[in-house]
Amino acid sequence: xxxxxxxxxxxxxxxxxxxxxxxxxxxxxxxxxxxxxxxxxxxxxxxxxxxxxxxxxxxxxxxxxxxxxxxxxxxxxxxxxxxxxxxxxxxxxxxxxxxxxxxxxxxxx
Amino acid sequence: xxxxxxxxxxxxxxxxxxxxxxxxxxxxxxxxxxxxxxxxxxxxxxxxxxxxxxxxxxxxxxxxxxxxxxxxxxxxxxxxxxxxxxxxxxxxxxxxxxxxxxxxxxxxxxxxxx
Numbered sequence: 532x533x534x535x536x537x538x539x540x541x542x543x544x545x546x547x548x549x550x551x552x553x554x555x556x557x558x559x560x561x562x563x564x565x566x567x568x569x570x571x572x573x574x575x576x577x578x579x580x581x582x583x584x585x586x587x588x589x590x591x592x593x594x595x596x597x598x599x600x601x602x603x604x605x606x607x608x609x610x611x612x613x614x615x616x617x618x619x620x621x622x623x624x625x626x627x628x629x630x631x632x633x634x635x636x637x638x639x640x
Numbered sequence: 641x642x643x644x645x646x647x648x649x650x651x652x653x654x655x656x657x658x659x660x661x662x663x664x665x666x667x668x669x670x671x672x673x674x675x676x677x678x679x680x681x682x683x684x685x686x687x688x689x690x691x692x693x694x695x696x697x698x699x700x701x702x703x704x705x706x707x708x709x710x711x712x713x714x715x716x717x718x719x720x721x722x723x724x725x726x727x728x729x730x731x732x733x734x735x736x737x738x739x740x741x742x743x744x745x746x747x748x749x750x751x752x753x754x
Contacts (some may be wrong), residue, residue, distance in 0.1 A: 567745075574746050577743065577744065594651050610707060628685065632682050
């Protein structure tokens with residue numbers, strides 16, 4: 532099974548950058564790294580994905596290490612609405628995503 | 641543009657009963673995946689349907705079965721319910737199976753088995 536390791540919880544001050552790390556040492560060469568977040572009682576929301584290059588969209592930036600064994604999701608200016616559980620995942624040997632327990636991010640006013 | 645729609649939103653069943661959950665994928669998507677999320681845990685993959693066939697399956701017993709219809713909507717069936725089946729059941733849709741642009745999840749069905 533594809534495995535990811537994330538810190539269970541993090542705090543971030545409102546307006547500051549939130550940097551969420553993830554280790555995905557079992558990722559293979561053609562698998563993408565995906566990040567999702569889940570706000571309480573809702574389904575996970577897609578944030579961003581990447582293969583080997585750094586990526587940026589309107590929500591976040593994704594930094595992937597050269598060996599692709601870890602990545603960091605960056606929320607450049609965290610707001611209270613960014614409080615959520617953040618999941619890092621990749622697709623393993625098939626088409627399914629394996630989700631760990633994620634990182635619970637709390638944005639503090 | 642409607643996203644993924646799941647019904648019902650909440651459901652209470654008794655042990656031993658059977659349940660059917662329904663999912664309509666996002667417009668333009670042809671692949672449906674089902675996940676089970678226990679309280680405090682991340683979603684766990686149940687199975688994926690593409691072209692009306694079960695394409696891949698996670699580590700779930702045969703009590704869990706599904707179906708995909710020609711309009712790409714899907715059903716998840718669980719037989720002989722156990723207390724441990726209480727969870728949030730999530731449906732995710734994508735295009736072409738691999739979901740390279742990411743999955744779109746519904747808000748889920750909260751199943752409680754008593």
